[in-house]
Amino acid sequence: MTHIAPLPKDAIVDPELRGLIAEAETLGVPDDLFPRILARAPEQAVPLMRALIMSHAQGNVDHGLKEIMRILLARFANDKYFASLRSAKARAMGLTEQRIDDGCFAYEDDAKGFSAAEKCALRYADLMFLDAGQLDKPFYDEMKKHWSEAQIMELGAFIAFHYGMQMFMRSLGAVPPA
Amino acid sequence: MSVNPDAVDAVFFNELRRHYSDDEIVELGVFIGFNLGYHTFFGTLKFYPMFSPDGRLVSQAESEKLYGAAPVSLGKAEAAE
Numbered sequence: 001m002t003h004i005a006p007l008p009k010d011a012i013v014d015p016e017l018r019g020l021i022a023e024a025e026t027l028g029v030p031d032d033l034f035p036r037i038l039a040r041a042p043e044q045a046v047p048l049m050r051a052l053i054m055s056h057a058q059g060n061v062d063h064g065l066k067e068i069m070r071i072l073l074a075r076f077a078n079d080k081y082f083a084s085l086r087s088a089k090a091r092a093m094g095l096t097e098q099r100i101d102d103g104c105f106a107y108e109d110d111a112k113g114f115s116a117a118e119k120c121a122l123r124y125a126d127l128m129f130l131d132a133g134q135l136d137k138p139f140y141d142e143m144k145k146h147w148s149e150a151q152i153m154e155l156g157a158f159i160a161f162h163y164g165m166q167m168f169m170r171s172l173g174a175v176p177p178a
Numbered sequence: 179m180s181v182n183p184d185a186v187d188a189v190f191f192n193e194l195r196r197h198y199s200d201d202e203i204v205e206l207g208v209f210i211g212f213n214l215g216y217h218t219f220f221g222t223l224k225f226y227p228m229f230s231p232d233g234r235l236v237s238q239a240e241s242e243k244l245y246g247a248a249p250v251s252l253g254k255a256e257a258a259e
Binding site for chain 2: 048
C-alpha cells in the first residue's frame with residue numbers, strides 16, 4: 001500500500017489519460033499504479049505520462065539501451081516499483097535479464113560486449129546522480145564522439161525525468177506488483 | 179526526497195496530511211521529482227543565463243564572465259555588484 005492511495009481505474013474519466021494508461025500497460029512501463037496515483041493531479045498527469053512513455057519508448061536512441069539505463073537508475077534510486085517493471089517492447093527486441101544485469105553492474109567490462117557508445121550512455125546514467133561532477137567537458141566531448149547533440153539531450157532528459165519519477169515512487173513506498 | 183529519502187516515511191506523510199490534501203501531496207511530489215532530476219542534468223550542461231543582470235541578451239562566454247565560473251542565481255549576482 002502506497003502512502004497515497006491510487007485512484008480506482010474507473011474513476012479516471014479523461015480519455016487522453018485512459019489512452020496513455022492503455023499504451024503504458026501494453027509497453028509494461030509503467031503499469032497502472034503510477035498513473036492512478038498521478039491522476040490525483042489531473043493537470044499534470046497527461047503531460048507527465050506522455051513524457052514518461054515518449055522519452056522511454058520513442059526517440060532516436062535504441063529502446064533496449066534506454067531500458068537498461070532506466071533499470072540502472074531505478075536500482076540506484078532504490079525504487080523497487082520501477083525497478084521491477086520490464087518493457088515488453090525491449091523484451092521483444094531480445095533484451096534479457098542477464099543483459100540488464102550486465103548493463104547495470106558490469107558495463108565497463110569488455111567481455112560483456114557493450115559498444116563504446118553504449119558504455120558512454122550507461123556511464124551517463126550511472127554518474128548523473130552518483131557524481132554529477134564527473135559529467136564535465138571531457139565527458140561530454142567523449143559522448144559527442146558516439147552520439148549527436150540531439151541524442152545526448154534525449155538521453156539526459158530521459159535520465160533526469162525517469163530518475164525524478166522513481167524517487168517520487170520510492171517516497172510513496174511503492175512496491176512491485178504482485 | 180533528495181538528501182535523505184528514507185526520512186520521507188509514513189510519519190512524514192501523516193504530518194504532510196495535516197497541511198495538504200492527498201491530491202496536493204501528489205502534485206508536490208512529482209514537482210519535486212521533476213526538479214530533482216532536471217536540475218542535476220542542467221547542472222552538468224554548464225549553461226549560463228541568457229540575459230545580463232541589466233537585461234541584455236548576452237553570449238554564453240560573456241554570461242560566464244558576468245556570473246562566474248559556476249552558475250549562480252541572479253539574486254547572488256546582484257548582491258555581488
